[in-house]
Amino acid sequence: MSGANDSYDPKQVAILAPEALEAALTEAERDFAAAGDLAALAAVRPAHLGDRAPVPSARRELGALPPAARADAGKRVNATRGALERAYAARLAALTEERDARVLIDEAVDVTLPVARRLPGARHPLSVVAEDMVDVFLAMGYEVAEGPEVEGEWFCFDALNIGADHPSRSLMDTFFVDPPDSGVVLRPHTSSVQARAMLTRTPPMYVVAPGRTFRTDELDATHTPVFSQIEGLAIDHGLTMGHLRGTLDHLARAMFGPEARTRWRPHYFAFTEPSAEFDVWFPEHRDGPQWVEWGGCGVVNPRVLRACGVDTDTFTGFAFGMGIERTLQFRHGVRDMRDMVEGDVRFARGLGVGT
C-alpha cells in the first residue's frame, strides 16, 4: 500500500503499514512475556506503550495520510494499540498475582510456637466441684445459704438434736474457741447452716450450703482437719423420702452422667429420722463402674424443726450432705488428700480449669 503514494515520508508510511503494526505488537508481546517480574515489566513498558513507542506515536502520523487512507489506517492503529494494552494488562495481572502469592508465603509464621506469655492460672478443684454441684441445685430452684465458720455450739449441736454428752462434742473431735466453755466452735459440718436457714427463712425453703468445715484430725493421706461439705435442706408441704431420693438421683445424673443413681443404707444421724448413708453408682471410676460412698441424708427430725421454729404440723423436710473432698477424690481419682490442701499449683492446674 505504501507504494500507492510515493509523495509521503517513507518512514511514516512504514509504521502505519499493517505489517509494521503487526510486528510491533508481536515484539511487545514477546517482551511482556519475557518480563519475569513486575519490575522487568515496568522496564519494558515505555518501549511499547510509552509516548514515543511505535504504536502510540503512530497515531500522531495519521494526520499526514490522505483522507481516503486515514480512516483505514486509524482503525488499524487503534486495534493494535488495544491489543497491546490488553497484553500488557494481562501480563501485569499475572505477575501481580505471582508476586502476591510469593509475599504471603514469605510472611507465613509457625503457628505451633508456644504462645502463652504467662503461666496459666486456675480455680482450685474443690471450688470447681462445689460450684458444679451448687449450679445443679440453682437450676432446681435452690438458693445458696451461708453461715459462719466460727459458729455457736448451739447451731452445730443442740439445734441438730445432738445433746451435750454426744462424743463429737468434745475437744477430741471438735475445735473449740478458747476458753473451752466459750460456747463457740469451728463448725464440724455445714449442717449448722440448716439451723440458720430455718430460723431466718420462711418455708417452703430449698437451700444448699457449701462451705468449709473443721475436725481435729491430723493431716494424712485420708484426713484433713479442714475440709468442705455441701449441705442441702428442703422444707415444704408433703415432702417425703421419695423426694429426697429424686433429688439425689438428679444430682448424681447431673454430676456423673445418665447412668448414675443412688443407693441407700440405713444409718443414724441425730438430726434426721429416718436416716441413710448413700452411695452413688459412678460409671467413670478408674477401677471400673462401682458404688462409691457419697454422703448422708434423711428426713429432718421433728425435734430439729421445732428447735428451729418450723411448724411440724404443716411442714416436713429432708436434708442431705456430702464431702466435697470425697466427691473430688472419686470424680478425678485423687489418691492423696494432702494434694487437695497443700496448694501445689500443679494440682490446681491439672484439675482446676474447665473441669
Added chain:
Amino acid sequence: MRIPLSWLAEYVDLPTDEVAVVEQALIGLGVEVEDIHRLDAGMSGPIVLGRVAHIEELSQFKKPIRYCRVDIGGEDLQGIVCGAMNFAVDDLVVVALPGSELPGGFAISARTTYDHVSDGMICSARELGLGEDHAGIMVLPADPDARPGTDARLALGLTDPVLELSLTPDRGDLLSVRGLARELGLGLGVASTDPAAVDQPAWDGAVGHEVRVADPAGCPRFTGLVLTGLDPEAPSPAWLTRRLTQAGIRSVSLPVDVTNFVMVELGQPMHAFDLDTVHGPIVVRRAEAGERLTTLDGVDRALVGGRDLLITDDSGPIGLAAVMGGLGTEISATTHRVFLEAAHWDPATVSRTARGHGLFSEAAQRFERFVDPALTVPAIARAAALLVEYAGAEVDGGLVDLDERPPRPEVRIDAGLPARISGVDYPASTVRSVLESLGARVVEGEGAELVITPPSWRADLSEPHDVVEEVVRLTGYEAVPSVLPTAPAGRGLTAAQRHRRSIARTLADLGYVESPAYPFVGDADFDALGLVESDPRRNTQRLANPISDAEPLLRTTMLPGLLKSLRRNLGRGQRDVALFEVGRLAVPRTERTNAPIPGTRAQPSAEDLAAIDAALPAQPWALALVSAGAYEQSGWWGPGRPADWSDLLAALEAAGRAANAQLRARKAAIEPWHPGRCAELVVEVDGVDVVVGHAGELHPGVLAALELPAGACAAELDLDRLPVAPVPEAAAISAFPPVRLDVAVVVATDVPAGEVFDALRAGAGELLEDLRLFDVYTGAQVPDGAKSLAFALDLRAPDRTLTVEEATTARDSALAEAGRRVGARLRS
C-alpha cells in the same frame, strides 16, 4: 466389734453359710461391715495341736533353752527346741511343723540349733497372728478330748469367718450376738432364737450379800448373786477360749472369761468381785470430791464428785461403775467366793465418766449406748450356770435384784405416718406386722392410731419418726420411689456470691492459681510479717485445742497461709508462682463474751440467738494474692518480665471490676509491705473514700524472714467492704468524632500520678471521655526534683462535633485545675 459367723449361726437360721449373703443383709439393715477376717489368714501347711511329752532343760547356753519332745499324733515324738519357759509336760500347744508358714511369710523348716535338730516350732499367740502376747508360747486350755496332730486351725476355730462390725450409736442392742442374731433374722426373714431366754433358777432366801443403790437415776437396776466354792485352778473350757479368741478377747481366768463371754453373747457387761476382799455392804452412789480408785488397768484415778458413779463398800470405792472394776477386789488365783454383778446404768452418766477418764472399755461402750435392762437376770443365770459347771461353784443365798426402772412410755403414731414420711404406701397391716416382728407390742388406739410399746432392748424408739424409720428400714429402703420435688422458683446467687465467683474466675484468667490455706496462724507468722504488738491483726481468737501449738490462732489475715503455699511451691521447684485465695477471716469483737447454749429441746429466745451471734467473731470474706518470679515468661518473643507491684494492683483492679467496684490506689506504708512500694486500695462509698485493702512488694525484712525471693509481692482485700454498686444508668454513646489532645505536665517528683489524674479529670469537665497517661519522664529535659507526665485526652460531645476552640478550652481548664491542685504546669 468382732463376731464370728459361727457364733451368730447358733441363734439364727442362716439360709446359707456364704458370708457375703450375711454381709449384704447387715448392710441393708444399717450395720456397717468394716471387714471380714479369717484368723488363719497367712497360715499354711501343717500347723497342729501337740501335747508336750518331755522337756530337757539345756543350761550350757547364755539363756535357758528347752529341748522338747512333743506328741503330734504320730508314732514318734517330734523334737523341738524352744526358748520359752511358760509351759509344762502335758500342756497342749500349737506346733508349726516343717513346711508350714505362719503369718508374715514366716516359713518353718527343720534346722539344727543349740546342738539339737528342731523339727518345727512351738508357737506364741503373736507368731500365730492372734494377739500381741509374746511373753511365752500359747498354752491351750487343758482338754482331755483334744487329739494331738489335729489341725490347730480347726481346733482353735480359726477357719470361721469373723465379721468386724461398726455400729451406729443408737443401737446398743446390736453390740451382742443376741441383738445381731435377732436383727439378721429380721433382715433375712428367717427364725432366730434369743440366747437370753434361759430359765431363772429359784434363788430364794436371804440375799447372798447386802446391796444398796443410793442413786436409782444413775443405776435403775442392780442385780447380783454370790457364788462360793470356786476352784481357782479351773481352766476355761476350750470352746469358751475359742469364742473369745474369735471375738478378739484375751483369755484371763475362768470367772473373767465367763463374764466376757456373757457380755459378747447377750450384750450385758458384768463384773465379778472377789467377795473376800469386799468389806461390808455394797453401795452404789456418786463419787464425792477427793475420792480415788485404782482401776483394773493399774491406774490410780481421781474421781469426779457428783459425776462418776461408783460401786463402794465400807472401805470406799471398789469399782468405777459401768466402766472398770477396781484392782483391790479383782479375781485372783486364790479367789473362792465371787459376787457377780449385772446392772443397768444411765447412758449419759457412763458417757461422761468414760470420756472424763478417757477409758472406753468394752463395758462402757455398751452401757453408754444403752443395755437392755431386762438382761441382768438372764446374764447372771448364764454366768452362774457356767461357773457351776466349770468351776464347781455353788450359789450362795438369794438373788439381789434392785429394780427401780421407770415404766417405758408408749409411742403413738397414726398408721398412715410411715407412708406420709416415706412416700411408700404401706398398708396399716404391714406397719403393724413390721413393728411386732421387731418385738414391739402394738395395739390399736382411737381412729387410725397405733399404740406401740417398744421392746425393752430398743431405747432408740421413743418418738413417731423413730417408729417410721423401722417400718421403712425393715421393709427395705430400696422401696422408696425416686420423685423430683418442684421447688418454688429461686432467685439464683446473691450479688455477693456472684461477685466472689467472678473475682475468682477473673484472677484465674490472669494467671493466678487458687490455693485455699488452713485458717490457723501463730505468733511466729505475725512476727515474720513484722506486725507490731499493737497491730489490730494480732488481736485474734485462740483455739482451745489447736492441731499445732505453733498455730493456735484463727487468721485475721490470709497472707501467712498463702505465703506458706508460695514457699512450698518454690521449694518444690516452681520458679514463677502467683496464688490467690478467697476465704474468710475471724476478727474478734471488741467485747468478748461466751455464747449461750440453750439446749436441744425448744426454739431459743431471740435474746439467746442474738447473744450467740454477739459472741462470734466477725468473719468477713477476704481476697489475698501473692506472687514471686516472672509474670511474663521469656520466650521466642523476647525476654520475660518479673511480677511486680503493678501486676498485683492490676489484678486487684480487675477483681474490683468483677465485683462492680472501682478501686483506686493511694500511697500507703503498712506492714508487711515495702514502705515505698505499698498502695492502699480505696473505693468510694457515699462520697467518702473507704480503704478496702493493700497491695505492693513485700518488705525486704519480711522477704528475708520468710526466705522469699526478691521482689515477691502480696495483696489483701476485704471483700465485704466493697459496696454493692447501684444499678448503673446507660450513658448516651456519641457518634460524633472525638478530639485527641496530648498534654505533658511537669510536677514535683513526689506528686502521685493519681492526683494529677484526678485534677485533670475534674478540670476537663463533661467533654472528657477518656484520659490516659502514656509517658512518665525524669531527666535532663525537666528540672531536678520534677517529672513530666504525658497524658492523652479524648474529648467528645454527645450532640455535635467539637470545635478546636471547645477542645482547647477543656484542656486548658484541666491544666488550670492540675496547676491549682498539685502545682502542675505545661511542659514547654
